[in-house]
Amino acid sequence: MVIVFRQFPVRILIMATFVRRFPVRVLAQAAVSGRCNYCTDQGAPAFSCHPSCIQSRPLPQMRNTIHQLHTTLYQPLKYELRSYRYYSSDSSGLAEDDVNVHYDSLVKRIRNGNIQLIDVREPSELAEFGQITNSIHIPLGDLADALNLPQDKFESKYGHPKPESVDDDIVFHCRSGKRSMTAINIAKEIGYSKARHFPGGWLEWAEKNNLPYA
Ligand SMILES: O=S(=O)([O-])[S-]
Secondary structure (H helix, E strand, O other): OHHHHHOHHHHHHHHHHHHHOHHHHHHHHHHHOOEOOOOOOOOOEOOOOOHHHHHHOHHHHHHHHHHHHHHHHHHHHHHHHHHHHHHHHHOOOOOOOOOEOOHHHHHHHHHHOOOEEEEOOOHHHHHHHOOOOOOEEOOHHHHHHHHOOOHHHHHHHHOOOOOOOOOOOEEEEOOOOHHHHHHHHHHHHHOOOOOEEOOOHHHHHHHHOOOOOO
Protein backbone atom coordinates (compact mmCIF):
# COMPACT_ATOMS: atom_id res chain seq x y z
CA MET A 1 0.00 0.00 0.00
CA VAL A 2 2.77 2.37 0.97
CA ILE A 3 4.59 1.65 -2.26
CA VAL A 4 1.45 2.21 -4.27
CA PHE A 5 0.75 5.54 -2.63
CA ARG A 6 4.32 6.78 -2.69
CA GLN A 7 4.77 6.00 -6.35
CA PHE A 8 2.29 8.17 -8.11
CA PRO A 9 2.71 6.67 -11.63
CA VAL A 10 2.17 3.18 -10.25
CA ARG A 11 -1.05 4.32 -8.61
CA ILE A 12 -2.27 5.89 -11.85
CA LEU A 13 -1.36 2.72 -13.75
CA ILE A 14 -3.32 0.57 -11.34
CA MET A 15 -6.32 2.91 -11.41
CA ALA A 16 -6.29 3.16 -15.20
CA THR A 17 -5.93 -0.60 -15.46
CA PHE A 18 -8.89 -1.08 -13.20
CA VAL A 19 -11.08 1.42 -14.98
CA ARG A 20 -10.32 0.60 -18.56
CA ARG A 21 -9.48 -3.08 -18.14
CA PHE A 22 -7.57 -2.89 -21.36
CA PRO A 23 -4.70 -5.27 -20.47
CA VAL A 24 -7.30 -7.86 -19.62
CA ARG A 25 -8.67 -7.46 -23.12
CA VAL A 26 -5.27 -7.50 -24.76
CA LEU A 27 -4.03 -10.46 -22.76
CA ALA A 28 -7.25 -12.37 -23.21
CA GLN A 29 -7.08 -11.73 -26.92
CA ALA A 30 -3.49 -13.00 -27.05
CA ALA A 31 -4.23 -15.99 -24.89
CA VAL A 32 -7.40 -17.07 -26.68
CA SER A 33 -6.73 -16.28 -30.31
CA GLY A 34 -3.08 -15.29 -30.37
CA ARG A 35 -4.17 -12.69 -32.92
CA CYS A 36 -4.24 -8.91 -33.02
CA ASN A 37 -7.68 -7.31 -32.84
CA TYR A 38 -6.39 -3.82 -33.38
CA CYS A 39 -4.96 -3.92 -36.87
CA THR A 40 -6.56 -4.62 -40.18
CA ASP A 41 -4.35 -7.68 -40.56
CA GLN A 42 -6.52 -9.92 -38.45
CA GLY A 43 -4.10 -12.76 -39.01
CA ALA A 44 -1.16 -11.05 -37.34
CA PRO A 45 0.10 -12.44 -34.02
CA ALA A 46 -1.07 -10.36 -31.08
CA PHE A 47 2.27 -8.92 -30.00
CA SER A 48 4.21 -8.78 -33.23
CA CYS A 49 1.96 -7.14 -35.81
CA HIS A 50 2.80 -3.99 -37.80
CA PRO A 51 4.57 -1.24 -35.81
CA SER A 52 1.93 1.36 -36.68
CA CYS A 53 -0.67 -0.91 -35.15
CA ILE A 54 1.44 -1.41 -32.05
CA GLN A 55 1.79 2.40 -31.82
CA SER A 56 -1.97 2.87 -31.90
CA ARG A 57 -2.72 0.35 -29.19
CA PRO A 58 -3.85 1.59 -25.82
CA LEU A 59 -0.63 0.54 -24.08
CA PRO A 60 1.70 3.13 -25.68
CA GLN A 61 -1.05 5.74 -25.42
CA MET A 62 -1.40 5.09 -21.76
CA ARG A 63 2.36 5.11 -21.28
CA ASN A 64 2.40 8.57 -22.87
CA THR A 65 -0.41 9.70 -20.64
CA ILE A 66 1.38 8.43 -17.57
CA HIS A 67 4.58 10.08 -18.70
CA GLN A 68 2.73 13.37 -19.17
CA LEU A 69 1.07 13.08 -15.79
CA HIS A 70 4.43 12.33 -14.26
CA THR A 71 6.16 15.35 -15.77
CA THR A 72 3.31 17.86 -15.54
CA LEU A 73 1.75 16.89 -12.21
CA TYR A 74 3.95 14.65 -10.14
CA GLN A 75 7.34 16.31 -10.68
CA PRO A 76 6.15 19.88 -9.92
CA LEU A 77 4.18 18.57 -6.94
CA LYS A 78 7.28 16.81 -5.66
CA TYR A 79 9.31 20.04 -5.81
CA GLU A 80 6.49 21.96 -4.11
CA LEU A 81 6.40 19.38 -1.32
CA ARG A 82 10.16 19.53 -0.95
CA SER A 83 10.13 23.30 -0.55
CA TYR A 84 7.15 23.04 1.81
CA ARG A 85 9.15 20.61 3.96
CA TYR A 86 12.08 23.03 3.86
CA TYR A 87 10.00 25.89 5.17
CA SER A 88 8.00 23.86 7.62
CA SER A 89 10.56 21.72 9.34
CA ASP A 90 14.07 21.67 7.98
CA SER A 91 15.42 24.48 10.10
CA SER A 92 13.91 23.27 13.38
CA GLY A 93 16.56 22.50 15.93
CA LEU A 94 19.46 23.61 13.72
CA ALA A 95 22.24 25.42 15.49
CA GLU A 96 23.23 28.95 14.51
CA ASP A 97 26.39 29.38 12.48
CA ASP A 98 28.39 32.24 10.98
CA VAL A 99 25.75 32.92 8.35
CA ASN A 100 22.42 31.55 9.60
CA VAL A 101 20.19 32.08 12.60
CA HIS A 102 17.48 29.45 12.25
CA TYR A 103 13.94 29.59 13.56
CA ASP A 104 14.46 28.17 17.06
CA SER A 105 17.45 30.41 17.76
CA LEU A 106 15.61 33.37 16.33
CA VAL A 107 12.68 32.81 18.68
CA LYS A 108 15.02 32.46 21.69
CA ARG A 109 16.89 35.60 20.77
CA ILE A 110 13.67 37.58 20.32
CA ARG A 111 12.46 36.34 23.73
CA ASN A 112 15.75 37.23 25.40
CA GLY A 113 16.06 40.56 23.61
CA ASN A 114 19.50 39.78 22.23
CA ILE A 115 18.85 40.45 18.57
CA GLN A 116 18.79 43.36 16.15
CA LEU A 117 16.44 41.96 13.54
CA ILE A 118 16.36 43.90 10.28
CA ASP A 119 13.55 43.24 7.82
CA VAL A 120 14.67 44.11 4.28
CA ARG A 121 11.37 43.46 2.49
CA GLU A 122 9.43 46.17 0.66
CA PRO A 123 6.85 48.30 2.53
CA SER A 124 4.02 46.75 0.48
CA GLU A 125 4.97 43.27 1.73
CA LEU A 126 4.87 44.39 5.35
CA ALA A 127 1.52 46.10 4.77
CA GLU A 128 0.08 42.99 3.17
CA PHE A 129 1.47 40.22 5.37
CA GLY A 130 2.75 41.76 8.58
CA GLN A 131 6.05 42.12 10.39
CA ILE A 132 7.95 40.31 13.14
CA THR A 133 7.51 42.31 16.33
CA ASN A 134 10.37 44.70 17.11
CA SER A 135 12.09 44.16 13.77
CA ILE A 136 13.63 47.23 12.14
CA HIS A 137 12.33 47.84 8.66
CA ILE A 138 15.01 48.88 6.15
CA PRO A 139 14.15 47.93 2.56
CA LEU A 140 17.11 46.31 0.84
CA GLY A 141 17.53 49.23 -1.56
CA ASP A 142 18.04 51.63 1.37
CA LEU A 143 20.32 49.40 3.40
CA ALA A 144 23.73 50.72 2.33
CA ASP A 145 22.68 54.35 2.88
CA ALA A 146 21.12 53.47 6.24
CA LEU A 147 24.22 51.74 7.55
CA ASN A 148 26.31 54.72 6.49
CA LEU A 149 24.12 57.23 8.35
CA PRO A 150 25.41 58.88 11.53
CA GLN A 151 24.00 57.41 14.77
CA ASP A 152 21.49 60.18 15.47
CA LYS A 153 20.10 60.29 11.93
CA PHE A 154 19.72 56.51 11.85
CA GLU A 155 17.88 56.55 15.15
CA SER A 156 15.51 59.33 14.19
CA LYS A 157 14.75 57.69 10.82
CA TYR A 158 14.36 54.08 11.96
CA GLY A 159 13.37 54.49 15.62
CA HIS A 160 16.17 52.22 16.81
CA PRO A 161 19.80 52.87 17.80
CA LYS A 162 22.14 52.24 14.90
CA PRO A 163 23.79 48.80 15.18
CA GLU A 164 27.54 48.83 15.88
CA SER A 165 29.77 47.24 13.26
CA VAL A 166 31.16 44.82 15.89
CA ASP A 167 27.70 43.60 16.99
CA ASP A 168 27.17 39.87 16.63
CA ASP A 169 23.39 39.98 17.05
CA ILE A 170 22.48 41.58 13.71
CA VAL A 171 20.10 39.32 11.78
CA PHE A 172 18.53 40.19 8.43
CA HIS A 173 15.40 38.61 7.10
CA CYS A 174 13.27 38.92 3.97
CA ARG A 175 10.60 36.69 2.46
CA SER A 176 12.58 33.56 1.84
CA GLY A 177 16.26 34.20 2.32
CA LYS A 178 17.56 35.63 -0.95
CA ARG A 179 17.45 39.36 -0.27
CA SER A 180 18.62 38.82 3.29
CA MET A 181 21.69 37.03 1.91
CA THR A 182 22.37 40.08 -0.26
CA ALA A 183 21.87 42.23 2.83
CA ILE A 184 24.62 40.29 4.62
CA ASN A 185 27.03 41.03 1.76
CA ILE A 186 26.13 44.74 1.72
CA ALA A 187 26.57 44.96 5.50
CA LYS A 188 29.88 43.11 5.43
CA GLU A 189 31.26 45.50 2.80
CA ILE A 190 30.45 48.38 5.14
CA GLY A 191 32.20 46.64 8.04
CA TYR A 192 29.44 44.67 9.77
CA SER A 193 31.48 41.51 9.66
CA LYS A 194 29.25 39.44 11.95
CA ALA A 195 25.93 40.10 10.22
CA ARG A 196 23.80 36.98 9.65
CA HIS A 197 20.34 36.14 8.35
CA PHE A 198 17.24 34.10 9.12
CA PRO A 199 17.15 31.95 5.95
CA GLY A 200 13.54 30.76 6.30
CA GLY A 201 12.37 34.39 6.26
CA TRP A 202 8.75 35.47 6.49
CA LEU A 203 7.59 32.24 4.83
CA GLU A 204 8.87 30.09 7.67
CA TRP A 205 7.89 32.58 10.35
CA ALA A 206 4.35 32.88 9.02
CA GLU A 207 3.96 29.16 8.49
CA LYS A 208 5.01 28.43 12.07
CA ASN A 209 2.86 31.19 13.52
CA ASN A 210 -0.26 30.68 11.38
CA LEU A 211 0.11 34.00 9.63
CA PRO A 212 -0.55 34.89 5.99
CA TYR A 213 2.32 34.44 3.57
CA ALA A 214 0.90 33.68 0.13
O1 LIG B 1 12.64 37.49 -0.09
S1 LIG B 1 13.27 36.78 -1.20
O2 LIG B 1 14.24 37.66 -1.88
O3 LIG B 1 13.89 35.53 -0.77
S2 LIG B 1 11.88 36.36 -2.44
